[in-house]
Amino acid sequence: MNSTIHKETQTTIALRQTKYKLFRNAHVFISLVILQVIGYLVSFQVVSRGFETEYFHFFLLGLNPFFIYFFTILWIVVQGWSFAGNISQQEYPGSNNFTTYFSDIAVLEIYSLVGALTILLSVPILQVLAGISNTSPNMHPVHLFMSAFFYLLIAGAGTYTVGIFRTRYKARFFLGVLLTITVLTGISVVAVRMSGFDSLPDLAMIAGFYLNEARFIVWLVKVVVTVAALYGISWLGIRNMEVNR
Numbered sequence: 001m002n003s004t005i006h007k008e009t010q011t012t013i014a015l016r017q018t019k020y021k022l023f024r025n026a027h028v029f030i031s032l033v034i035l036q037v038i039g040y041l042v043s044f045q046v047v048s049r050g051f052e053t054e055y056f057h058f059f060l061l062g063l064n065p066f067f068i069y070f071f072t073i074l075w076i077v078v079q080g081w082s083f084a085g086n087i088s089q090q091e092y093p094g095s096n097n098f099t100t101y102f103s104d105i106a107v108l109e110i111y112s113l114v115g116a117l118t119i120l121l122s123v124p125i126l127q128v129l130a131g132i133s134n135t136s137p138n139m140h141p142v143h144l145f146m147s148a149f150f151y152l153l154i155a156g157a158g159t160y161t162v163g164i165f166r167t168r169y170k171a172r173f174f175l176g177v178l179l180t181i182t183v184l185t186g187i188s189v190v191a192v193r194m195s196g197f198d199s200l201p202d203l204a205m206i207a208g209f210y211l212n213e214a215r216f217i218v219w220l221v222k223v224v225v226t227v228a229a230l231y232g233i234s235w236l237g238i239r240n241m242e243v244n245r
Contacts, residue, residue: 013094014102021107025079029114032075036118039068043126068122069148072115073155079111080156084163087238101238105231108156116149143216150223151210157230164237 008016043065083104123144169176210226213219 008094010096010098011102014099014106017095017099017103018106021103022110025107028075028079028111031078032072032115032118035071035075036068036122039065039071040122040126042067065119065122065126069119072119072148073152076108076111076115076152076156077159080108080159081163083108084160084167087164087167087241097239097241101235104160105157105234108160109153112149112152112156115152116145119148120145146220150220150227153227154223154230157227157234161230161234161237164234164241168237168241 087100087104165176210219210222213222
């Protein structure tokens with residue numbers, strides 16, 4: 001490590017490390033294109049009403065861009081898991097816990113931005129490919145972009161958070177997951193019996209918490225708080241972890 005690195009602030013190193021990771025991992029955008037092409041192919045084969053909530057109107061004359069959205073989510077999940085798996089093997093000069101965390105989060109945010117832009121373009125591209133004229137998307141472009149961006153952030157940050165604890169605790173992580181599931185299931189059973197609900201909370205109910213919100217400000221608060229909470233938890237997982245080996 002030379003004297004120049006010593007004189008640089010952590011923020012400067014983190015920004016340099018972000019650029020380094022973007023260039024080093026530029027090939028991941030090829031995988032995004034491949035997955036979205038698969039999504040386009042599937043979209044032409046599926047005819048359904050899709051999701052019709054305030055922020056998700058995917059139905060478009062028999063075309064269903066939901067699959068493009070799904071494969072983009074899958075792509076960001078893979079990237080978040082990959083970054084979390086490499087946090088203990090940083091090669092960038094001057095790297096530490098802060099710069100590693102900052103650069104990983106920054107790159108995932110850039111990935112989310114790119115993913116949201118490609119999703120925003122998916123509807124007009126589908127229209128062109130299908131030869132549709134005089135048709136406008138049911139979804140307002142601004143809402144579609146913001147929805148895609150924040151949901152990609154949640155998916156990437158969530159996977160990154162889980163991956164950090166998996167990397168840090170290894171076998172103990174799976175034991176903790178099993179214990180957590182058991183405790184949450186027990187709490188849910190007790191809550192259902194006390195509240196009188198007919199069924200236990202499931203993934204559909206959790207998704208509905210975000211997807212079925214008609215008030216934009218409330219929806220925005222929900223997703224922003226969720227992303228902030230995931231960032232906080234992931235930082236707690238990495239801050240005392242040795243990232244240079």
